[in-house]
Amino acid sequence: xxxxxxxxxxxxxxxxxxxxxxxxxxxxxxxxxxxxxxxxxxxxxxxxxxxxxxxxxxxxxxxxxxxxxxxxxxxxxxxxxxxxxxxxxxxxxxxxxxxxxxxxxxxxxxxxxxxxxxxxxxxxxxxxxxxxxxxxxxxxxxxxxxxxxxxxxxxxxxxxxxxxxxxxxxxxxxxxxxxxxxxxxxxxx
Numbered sequence: 632x633x634x635x636x637x638x639x640x641x642x643x644x645x646x647x648x649x650x651x652x653x654x655x656x657x658x659x660x661x662x663x664x665x666x667x668x669x670x671x672x673x674x675x676x677x678x679x680x681x682x683x684x685x686x687x688x689x690x691x692x693x694x695x696x697x698x699x700x701x702x703x704x705x706x707x708x709x710x711x712x713x714x715x716x717x718x719x720x721x722x723x724x725x726x727x728x729x730x731x732x733x734x735x736x737x738x739x740x741x742x743x744x745x746x747x748x749x750x751x752x753x754x755x756x757x758x759x760x761x762x763x764x765x766x767x768x769x770x771x772x773x774x775x776x777x778x779x780x781x782x783x784x785x786x787x788x789x790x791x792x793x794x795x796x797x798x799x800x801x802x803x804x805x806x807x808x809x810x811x812x813x814x815x816x817x818x819x820x
């Protein structure tokens with residue numbers, strides 16, 4: 632089995648989860664982000680070796696946490712899509728990217744190794760939307776898609792990723808909905 636290569640994008644921890652400001656203090660949101668980061672890193676290390684996991688961030692605390700877990704850090708220059716493209720280019724210099732490339736943000740509370748393994752389909756592109764089918768919760772790329780698929784994270788990223796996946800060279804595209812309350816977490820829709 633080919634081991635996936637995982638990119639974990641992580642915003643600045645003190646700026647994350649701002650939509651929870653009415654419910655949680657800045658310190659509580661920061662603590663939540665640290666916990667989510669650690670949880671995401673642990674889940675990825677259950678499906679692939681630490682040397683195949685990369686944290687993409689500009690946050691120094693997040694970078695230090697990642698190194699404590701034995702994973703490498705790639706600097707985020709400010710734009711997530713540019714950072715992911717740069718991370719892929721960096722890794723391609725030393726890795727053939729013959730296995731799946733997974734982009735897994737830190738804010739999937741119930742992500743686990745079973746859900747991640749289930750997302751590793753044979754499709755060239757697997758896109759898991761958020762609950763309202765607006766954002767992209769998980770992106771899995773194989774083959775040529777892993778080497779050149781355009782990252783489109785941000786507003787309406789799910790539709791933008793689906794549109795990018797509908798090119799003639801894409802063998803199969805799999806758009807799936809996440810149910811993070813079930814152990815198997817992913818299913819076809």
